[in-house]
Amino acid sequence: MFRWELDGPAQQQLASLPSQVSVTLAAFMTAVVIVDPLEYQRRPDETPGLPVRTLHFGPHDEGLVTFLVYPPDDLVLVVKIQWLGE
Numbered sequence: 001m002f003r004w005e006l007d008g009p010a011q012q013q014l015a016s017l018p019s020q021v022s023v024t025l026a027a028f029m030t031a032v033v034i035v036d037p038l039e040y041q042r043r044p045d046e047t048p049g050l051p052v053r054t055l056h057f058g059p060h061d062e063g064l065v066t067f068l069v070y071p072p073d074d075l076v077l078v079v080k081i082q083w084l085g086e
Contacts, residue, residue: 002033004067004076013081021058021083025065028057029078037069037076058085 006014014022032040032055041055042048054066062085068077 002037002069002074002076004029004033004037004078007077007079010078010081017081017083021063021085024058025063025081028055029065029067029076032067033076037067038071054080058083060085 014025017025037053038049038051051069052066053069054064057063057065062083064080064082064084065078066080068079069075070077
């Protein structure tokens with residue numbers, strides 16, 4: 001099973017978010033790694049198997065999380081977090 005981690009800049013971005021957003025992102029990323037990070041919420045027009053993905057998260061899709069999937073290490077590395085909500 002995959003695991004997810006935060007890259008240095010993503011750690012700083014997460015630290016600046018409201019605590020409830022951090023909890024929401026953690027739950028979302030846990031779902032990503034449990035299912036399949038290369039396929040989770042993949043759009044029909046999205047190229048399958050791309051190692052870098054950007055997905056919306058949050059109750060109204062206010063957030064964007066960009067992550068790199070590295071199958072040899074079963075790693076999903078979060079590299080960027082953007083939050084457009086309040």
